[in-house]
Amino acid sequence: SSTTQATLTCLANKGFPSDWTMSWKVDGTIKGQTTNPGVLEKDGLYSWSSTLTLTSQQWTMAREVTCEAHQSSQPPVTQTLRMADCSG
Template identity: 60%
Template sequence: MCLANKGFPSDWTLSWMVDGSSSSSSWEEARSPGVLEKDGRYSWSSTLRIPADQWRNAGSVTCEATQGSQTPVRQTLRRDQCPQS
């Protein structure tokens, strides 16, 4: 799950990359619309589900927040940073 908060304006979007690839027909993405918080800023969330075999072979997953021509904001998580299940 990727959570972005304290953003403005309301039309930022969240997207995913796995090892630099930005889409796959086997991925499931669930995105929330921007939610207006009490402080007047917005929050968004997105959840990515990928098949277990793709996850085992992945090196990293990146969540990217974009809005218009603004520079994207990215956060990357390496698979080896996640607890083993």
Template identity: 55%
Template sequence: MANKGYPSGWSLSWKVDGSSSIRGEESRSPGVLHNDGHYSWSSTLRLPAEQWEKVGSVTCEATQGSQTPVSASLR
């Protein structure tokens, strides 16, 4: 989940062990504008149990236009 972002044109994507070629299900929400003028987004990645057991890291990457992506990883 990304929270308190601005402007609205951000997108979230997933990488598993550094690869964006994922054998799983992704779901994403559109940006939601809050009263304070900031946006939030959410994205969910569902992986089959047998793949999850072999994964070294899962990364969520937020991008906006040509700006440098912002990411967070779980190991």
């Protein structure tokens, strides 16, 4: 039997300095955290990307998934995807 998965990608850009951390929450529970080094862009600011893979069961059960970018000296930046807004 084939296993169906959902892969979500979160992109963050125009950040400074480079030591931001990206984390994922599913219904408020932390599911993953990455501290990939930022990519220095031509404008002198940094960009990051992070992916989260959920099984079809996790995807079906989840109500919302939040991507959060945070850095020690600045307030976190969050983006929430509500499953009710997704089709398929």
